[in-house]
Amino acid sequence: MSRPHSCADNVDYKQLTDPEVIARAREGHEAAYRELIGRYERPVISLIYRLVRDRELAEDLAQETFIKVLNALDRYDPAHKFSSWIFRIAHNTAIDQIRKKELNTLSLDGSPHATTEEAIAASRIVAVGNDETPEEYTASRELGHEIEQAIAQIRPEYRTAILLWHVEGRPYEEIAEIMELPLGTVKTFIHRGRNELRKRLAHLRC
Amino acid sequence: MLHPASDRLEAYVEDSLDGSDRAVLESHLVSCIRCQSEVDELRALFAALGALPRLAPTPGFADRIMAGVQIRQPWTLRVAAWLRRWVPSGTTGWALVTAILSLPVLGAGGVTAWLLSQPRFTMHGLWMLVRDRTADAAMSLAARAGTAVIESNIALRLWEWASALPAGFGLGELGAAAALVATVTAGSAWILYQNLFRSSTREKTYGTYCF
Secondary structure (H helix, E strand, O other): OOOOOOOOOOOOOOHHHHHHHHHHHHHHHHHHHHHHHHHHHHHHHHHHHHHHHHHHHHHHHHHHHHHHHHHHHHHHOOOHHHHHHHHHHHHHHHHHHHHOOOOOOOOOOOOOOOOOOOHHHHHHOOOOOOOOOOHHHHHHHHHHHHHHHHHHHHHHHHHHHHHHHOOOOOOOHHHHHHHOOOOOHHHHHHHHHHHHHHHHHHHHHH | OOOHHHHHHHHHHOOOHHHHHHHHHHHHHHHOOHHHHHHHHHHHHHHHHHHHOOOOOOOOOOOHHHHHHOOOHHHHHHHHHHHHHHOOOOOHHHHHHHHHHHHHHHHHHHOOOOOOOOOOOOHHHHHHHHHHHHHHHHHHHHHHHHHHHHHHHHHHHHHHHHHOOOOOOOHHHHHHHHHHHHHHHHHHHHHHHHHHOOOHHHHHHHHHHHO
């Protein structure tokens, strides 16, 4: 394995666009690779986690996704968005895992594979509230728990489309590119996914 | 009452309806409690989904990824690393290289000595032969280079540039141009020397360049 670029990299990566960071990475700057990881680690882990419902496995699959993408930067086509590319690989990696292991199970209270209390706690998803009173925090946490449960029960394809639109703020066209589906199909998935979520959350209606 | 389809209500909440469609739907919502309630429900769902947390990775996540990533280096560094493999590291290595490089010299010396031992060859004759052949080769090379320059656009451009010079182009301007050329040449020679012959500082110098 070749050594990373040894020279000091005095570039403010926060100011650079994705294609500019990728250009630096292609020149051998390790800091550029780490910047790409920093930008996408949370979105990628979150998307995969909500598909496989296992925190530890989600991180392993996210790691696999990043290694695939970063080792193939030479083949990246700047005509397409980098985010579309990495989300597509993350989605495909998670879907492959679901098909392989039939992981489409609900486990919001921790990994189904965890055997000890610590492992269960470590794999549990935690919603963090900002500037909330204890009552509000408890309420929002319960609501978050209900929503996570509802999301876990809809089809993985609906889940990806819904999460990319609502959580990641991606437009329909980009979601179609990520999921390699026609635009109309993506719109249908999101519409049906929302309807299913509304049905599953109907008991919370005031 | 005719109610709008649910996907139109979603498009309204998404704020993706155009102005006229939006106005029509808003006028309907004013008088329809059912659709207004559906819009409120959609807004609550959108807000709840938008507030879903993003999961942070465990410590060392980036390091674990980087351990599996092969960083591509620029070709300049790869070539420099390849060349470094061929540079001898000790006295024995340098002695070997010197011996290999001196072989042609020794061979040429042997051939010369043998020729001089022949009755029809003299030192002066041999020198004349080498000189004439070298001069022929140099002239031939110069002629080829001259032809290439004349046939290229560079010569034409230079000629056009020289023709466009003002009539008052005097010794001062000529001196300034000569000084500039001399400075650039000296700078280039210094950089070449630093990179090729100052072997003890070469590694350090590479380390401070950003290709």
